[in-house]
Amino acid sequence: MKSIRLEKDSDNIIHLILDNPNASANVMDRDFAVSLREAAERLKKDDYVGIIVRSAKKTFFAGGDLNWLYAADREEAAEFFAYCEALKAELRWLESHGKPVVAAINGAALGGGWELALSCHHRIAIDSPAVKIGLPEVTLGLLPGGGGCVRMPRLLGMQNALPYLLEGKQVGPQQALEAGLIHQTAKDADELLEHARAFVLANADTEVQQPWDQPGYRMPGGDARNPKNAQLLVVAPAMLQQKTKGCFPAPEAILATVVEGSQVDFDTASRIESRYFVELACGQVAKNMIGTLWFGLNAIKSGASLPEAARSSLSKNDGETTPLRRIGILGAGMMGAGIAYACASKGVEVVLKDVSLEAAEKGKGYAEKSLQKRLQRGRIDEPRMQAILSRIQPTDSAAELEGCELVIEAVFEDRELKAKVTAEAEEQLADSAVFASNTSTLPITGLAKASQRPKNFIGLHFFSPADKMPLVEIICGEQTSDETLARAFAFVLQIGKTPIVVNDSRGFFTSRVFGCFTNEGIAMLGEGVDPATIESAAALAGFPVGPLAVSDEVSLTLMSKIRQQTINDLQREGQPVPSHPADKVIDHMLELGRAGKAAGGGFYSYPEDAKKHLWQGLAKEFPAGEQPPFEDVKERLLFIMAIETLRCYEEQVLRSVRDANIGSIFGIGFPPWTGGALQYINQYGPEAFAQRARELAEQYGDRFAPPQTLVQMAEANLPLTDQ
Numbered sequence: 001m002k003s004i005r006l007e008k009d010s011d012n013i014i015h016l017i018l019d020n021p022n023a024s025a026n027v028m029d030r031d032f033a034v035s036l037r038e039a040a041e042r043l044k045k046d047d048y049v050g051i052i053v054r055s056a057k058k059t060f061f062a063g064g065d066l067n068w069l070y071a072a073d074r075e076e077a078a079e080f081f082a083y084c085e086a087l088k089a090e091l092r093w094l095e096s097h098g099k100p101v102v103a104a105i106n107g108a109a110l111g112g113g114w115e116l117a118l119s120c121h122h123r124i125a126i127d128s129p130a131v132k133i134g135l136p137e138v139t140l141g142l143l144p145g146g147g148g149c150v151r152m153p154r155l156l157g158m159q160n161a162l163p164y165l166l167e168g169k170q171v172g173p174q175q176a177l178e179a180g181l182i183h184q185t186a187k188d189a190d191e192l193l194e195h196a197r198a199f200v201l202a203n204a205d206t207e208v209q210q211p212w213d214q215p216g217y218r219m220p221g222g223d224a225r226n227p228k229n230a231q232l233l234v235v236a237p238a239m240l241q242q243k244t245k246g247c248f249p250a251p252e253a254i255l256a257t258v259v260e261g262s263q264v265d266f267d268t269a270s271r272i273e274s275r276y277f278v279e280l281a282c283g284q285v286a287k288n289m290i291g292t293l294w295f296g297l298n299a300i301k302s303g304a305s306l307p308e309a310a311r312s313s314l315s316k317n318d319g320e321t322t323p324l325r326r327i328g329i330l331g332a333g334m335m336g337a338g339i340a341y342a343c344a345s346k347g348v349e350v351v352l353k354d355v356s357l358e359a360a361e362k363g364k365g366y367a368e369k370s371l372q373k374r375l376q377r378g379r380i381d382e383p384r385m386q387a388i389l390s391r392i393q394p395t396d397s398a399a400e401l402e403g404c405e406l407v408i409e410a411v412f413e414d415r416e417l418k419a420k421v422t423a424e425a426e427e428q429l430a431d432s433a434v435f436a437s438n439t440s441t442l443p444i445t446g447l448a449k450a451s452q453r454p455k456n457f458i459g460l461h462f463f464s465p466a467d468k469m470p471l472v473e474i475i476c477g478e479q480t481s482d483e484t485l486a487r488a489f490a491f492v493l494q495i496g497k498t499p500i501v502v503n504d505s506r507g508f509f510t511s512r513v514f515g516c517f518t519n520e521g522i523a524m525l526g527e528g529v530d531p532a533t534i535e536s537a538a539a540l541a542g543f544p545v546g547p548l549a550v551s552d553e554v555s556l557t558l559m560s561k562i563r564q565q566t567i568n569d570l571q572r573e574g575q576p577v578p579s580h581p582a583d584k585v586i587d588h589m590l591e592l593g594r595a596g597k598a599a600g601g602g603f604y605s606y607p608e609d610a611k612k613h614l615w616q617g618l619a620k621e622f623p624a625g626e627q628p629p630f631e632d633v634k635e636r637l638l639f640i641m642a643i644e645t646l647r648c649y650e651e652q653v654l655r656s657v658r659d660a661n662i663g664s665i666f667g668i669g670f671p672p673w674t675g676g677a678l679q680y681i682n683q684y685g686p687e688a689f690a691q692r693a694r695e696l697a698e699q700y701g702d703r704f705a706p707p708q709t710l711v712q713m714a715e716a717n718l719p720l721t722d723q
């Protein structure tokens with residue numbers, strides 16, 4: 001037995017100790033399945049009073065082995081199904097062999113770990129923030145396939161179980177106790193064992209059964225045929241469809257598993273669950289999501305995007321990076337205020353500077369307002385709120401920046417102003433301090449010219465709203481040192497955000513590719529495509545916001561200003577100035593005085609007393625022509641972003657496929673079901689993608705023409721991956 005040790009204590013209680021020898025956490029893999037079967041075989045011959053399931057690791061059990069699930073192949077589906085059923089048969093034996101079984105939960109019990117705990121009669125958890133309970137499978141395109149979809153509704157009722165299953169909701173020990181997920185808490189590891197032993201001894205002579213195995217058991221709230229659930233079953237599919245737009249098969253499969261499973265006996269329900277599970281695990285969407293959102297993200301967090309030299313500088317001090325204590329932010333506008341709040345929430349002292357104290361205080365006001373809302377919702381307490389606020393020090397004086405280890409400038413997008421504040425700040429800073437610009441479009445190498453220490457100059461591109469958006473795009477200028485990169489990278493992790501690293505270029509990666517999305521939507525409007533079609537095609541492709549709505553948010557004035565700045569730069573550099581069919585539409589909207597949301601109206605109207613709606617004047621200004629196939633509208637949006645991402649990769653603006661995929665999902669709303677902009681090409685099939693790109697180029701413009709890398713990928717029909 002590799003993953004489980006069996007020990008018997010002096011009270012004749014078996015301790016089933018989860019202790020995977022190959023990893024830092026326990027996972028549900030083949031070794032575990034074999035170990036569990038062997039344990040069951042041995043116990044069938046043994047004499048004991050009950051079982052305590054506990055972990056020798058810091059966490060209780062991490063869940064399914066994603067390496068293994070990632071490799072699951074449709075051709076081996078039957079074998080995979082049989083394997084799942086065999087593993088579940090052991091869990092079923094555990095809960096139905098008559099002796100009391102306790103789960104002693106010492107740390108996170110997620111996914112398969114929680115499903116193991118659900119197969120125990122009594123669940124006790126240490127009352128510590130390290131204990132997290134839940135079923136996050138849906139976030140990776142899967143369903144809980146170890147009995148979670150069968151036992152959770154039988155424990156809590158369908159209505160209460162669905163948020164855990166459909167949303168991957170996780171709870172701590174107290175909430176778990178209140179919800180009826182666990183039976184008891186313990187203050188520490190000793191008490192945990194004490195409680196566990198007490199339960200076993202108290203029930204040693206009883207035939208212990210799960211609630212669902214007891215005679216006369218009825219599912220709380222009734223099964224799917226119960227009229228009380230009629231409302232739920234009518235509303236839930238519609239709500240799901242609205243959320244997933246049909247792009248994510250997992251939530252639908254979960255709902256089907258629960259509904260179908262509620263109407264049959266336990267073992268049939270369990271088989272239904274296995275069937276849907278295997279279907280999802282072998283499907284493309286789960287592969288996309290596991291590949292990017294699990295493996296990709298973990299690789300990023302461990303510094304895979306850094307060059308070797310920067311990685312070693314990241315792991316100085318025995319793998320610990322020195323956290324920054326005090327930073328400065330220049331500009332307390334929309335971005336500066338959000339960044340200040342994000343940093344202060346993670347324990348960093350922030351000097352927030354603007355042109356006047358009033359402006360700086362207004363920036364701090366953003367944190368105050370946001371925290372007040374959290375306080376009202378009970379998400380934070382008063383002392384913690386005050387502690388966060390006390391870390392933001394508003395000022396109008398650059399002298400206050402003294403002692404800051406990092407300064408982030410977030411003043412207006414204006415080169416001269418940025419040069420001025422850089423020089424002003426550097427006077428106050430130590431030679432080792434890092435200076436970062438939050439510019440969204442201006443090349444970093446150019447901005448670094450204003451710096452006395454260009455090696456310490458870097459781009460830290462946050463997204464709006466900066467306190468909520470998870471991504472930060474780190475941009476290396478030509479002279480940025482590896483040490484600076486490593487420190488900026490560590491800082492981004494310190495404030496709980498996800499860093500991607502790109503090389504300098506106009507618009508970097510994210511702004512450049514995002515611009516393609518908005519421009520494509522706007523160009524279609526100019527061609528006479530119905531605006532509602534454009535917006536709903538984006539929604540059905542899985543984008544969070546349509547290109548017209550998001551352009552209104554950004555403001556057409558800003559888009560036009562950025563274009564003008566690009567034209568000036570390119571002309572100065574003697575380079576050709578490209579034009580885009582969206583330009584004419586934007587100019588026309590500006591002439592009409594419809595610059596976007598902040599200006600009172602743009603592609604949409606924003607009545608005070610009603611929901612926003614597409615501006616009726618669009619029909620007159622951009623008369624509808626013959627409508628293209630809906631699929632073309634959808635694919636134009638997806639393809640143009642994927643192709644531009646590939647160009648960024650080809651031009652080495654992007655350093656890895658992984659950063660491209662994560663950056664596109666977390667920064668610019670590329671649909672997560674695809675696994676990211678480059679994975680979209682991989683999963684479409686490079687040959688088929690190139691062919692379709694050629695068709696789109698022929699119909700809609702050369703911007704869709706396959707870049708060289710795509711041509712090569714198509715010829716070899718090989719996906720693009722990191723080495």
Ligand SMILES: NC(=O)c1ccc[n+]([C@@H]2O[C@H](COP(=O)([O-])OP(=O)(O)OC[C@H]3O[C@@H](n4cnc5c(N)ncnc54)[C@H](O)[C@@H]3O)[C@@H](O)[C@H]2O)c1
Pocket residue numbers: 330331332333334335336353354355359409410411412413414417421438439440441461462463464
């Ligand atoms: N708005 C976005 O979605 C977004 C996203 C990413 C990056 N950015 C970039 O972030 C930067 C700021 O954008 P924003 O939207 O927060 O702008 P903003 O207009 O909301 O705020 C800019 C702030 O800078 C202040 N400022 C001007 N001169 C200053 C000086 N000398 N010292 C200190 N402060 C000064 C202004 O008073 C103002 O409060 C820009 O470079 C922008 O391109 C913006």
